[in-house]
Amino acid sequence: MPVTNETSAIRPFTFEFSDAELGDLRARILATRWPDGETVKDQSQGTQLATMRELARYWAAEYDWRKIEARLRALPQFITEIDGLDIHFLHVRSRHENALPLIVTHGWPGSIIEQLKIIEPLTDPAGHGADVSDAFHVVIPSLPGHGFSGKPSAGGWNPERIARAWAELMRRLGYTRYVAQGGDWGALVTDLMGVQAPKGLLGIHTNMPGAVPPAIEQAIAAGEPLPSGLSFSEEERRAVEQLQFFYKHVAYALMMGSRPQTLTGLADSPAGLAAFMLDHDAASLELISRVFAGQPEGLTRDDVLDNVTLYWLTGTAISAARLYWENAQTGTPFFSVKGVSVPAAVSVFPDELYQAPKSWAEQAYPNLVHYNRLDKGGHFAAWEQPGLFVRELRAGFRSLR
Template sequence: MAATDLRPFTVAVPEADLVDLRERLARTRWPEPATTPGWEQGVPLDVVRDVCAHWATAYDWRRLESRLNALDQRIVTIGGLDVHLLHARSPEPGARPLILTHGWPGSVVEFLDVLGPLTDPVAHGGDAADAFHVVCPSLPGYGFSERPSGPGWSVERIAAAWVELMGALGYDRFLAGGGDWGSFVTHALGVHHPDHVAGVHVTLGVCRVKALLALGEPTAEEQAQLARLRAYAADEDGYARIQASRPQTLGYGLTDSPAGQCAWILEKFGAWTDGDGRPEDTIDRDTLLDNVSLYWLTATAASSARLYRESFGGGATSALPLRVPVGYTVFPADLFAYSERWARTRYPDLRHYAVAPRGGHFASLEQPGIFVDEVRTALRTMR
């Protein structure tokens, strides 16, 4: 699967699409409020209505479009599929290549605030030795990457595509990182392509519970982590089961209704960020809508959901050891976490383990400063 035809890309959403978005939002047919207070049944009606009103009347998509177009964006064809990427080169001659992969319901928007500090640490009060050439691809079927027309684009295939992508940019050996699906892709890179991967940093650990319990009685910390895993399985992963089993059916509603797309994504930002249930406690509203708009304007609700179908039950849940050097940062409000001794069941060469003071699932969006510090510290051990 060779990468071919690396070419420049510019975001240029037609004005008619933005007019259509605002008109659809104005015509939204709203349901009644939930029968219980708070977020127990999903995003409260008043929250979604308020965010959608801002989206229709005050949000400026062209602001994000300009920000993206100020970066080096490329399209590369890999395995017959066009993949979109951001390529932020460092001014430092000794900079190391680093590929960062987003997940669902994220996008390359997650990394915009960390590109400067990672590529030019001196300009941001850091050390030139911590400089990286950063590559941020959009997952297949996400954002401006092409939507696959057939099955087979699993986490493992994406990892193989990333090796080709990095090679096309001139990076035969590189570092990798990510959270959510980006963490799974990063694991697959380290497991299956160790000749190309010099080390990884992840914010979402991937370990087998059976291997953890084989270590003996869990500590108090580990008991709390087990409780989080069980709570996620019992009450939080319904979205994943739907996307893994019926992505096409889900896609009809989300592709037709911007309010539906907004609510589907907003619910996860509310549940998975380190706040009091409101995502705007940690991520400003326009940034949230940047991410939602990217899904809406590219009509990628169904194609992004299919990654769950492609990867669940297969290699994405593999327990193969990740033998390349690993850095693992636990953000306290993430979906689940693993203690250091538990992490070593999957990562025999764990070079860096830390628990951040705050932050959740969308680490680089919520706490860009902490995220940058953790990436630098972890990857410093892999020089």
């Protein structure tokens, strides 16, 4: 279990899970009580039985958690208490002293594991074919209730509060000027940092922009007709269709947003947890299903199971789900314009939940310093296409150095 040294405000952190804990996980996987198979040939009923059987077989027989554990343990990790809650974070400084400090926030069902592939290219650009002027100092926190961060014991840890905590974290680390990046929940937190505009925040980058006109998202989320009198370009119409599809297939978010505690089965069954986490969005589920069918993709089997296993070993299935409930209490929309005032960079990946049109991005981010549409990558862009993602961060923040 985690071990900490509580002698300072920012405490070194390390961890190691026991053989007994890993043995219990394997035994539970082998004891999975499988459901009947789906009655359709596609994924319209959710994560398919064949995918889950192969995932479980590999998880129990071939997967080695110790590999990712060693990789994580080799990175500088810390804990600090902010607003009464322990916040865990990776902090990897570049050897280039003029590097730009960057805080990167993951989402659900992600974790700090999403960002591991981008750390070295960001901190050591010269070693990865780029110029030293593009170097970053990288801070990657675990969201409250996720990974090694504390689990809130009372309500109130919503994205607005997390955004304020991240500003405090960067201040505590001594960074007087920095930038922020996020996807999924991280995109929402990062947008809200851009709204709050704490001292020192130079700008933000998002790969899931809050750019949708509020009336449009409100109508789509409620299943109502779009406001009358609107006209859309082809790009905007496509974005509307993508959002309509997403809101028809967002049962996981509705459940976590309204009844997270009812999902007790996720804390009891590793196979159940994995099936639920895989079914985040159609494109990601299709990609991961291809991975477990033996096709090479941007993610590997180990990538997927590293992330699921972290949730299992840290016992964070329910505490992570509660972030959806917390956000539901405030009513902060996922995709709508938030009122970001700082400079912003937007990267649009083709398999994201929706592809933000440039026209919407320009309205949502009045100080838009970078906009680019990529030809490959999805919702977990830093994880799946780290090379493209790193290039986007370098380009997006270059003018803010």
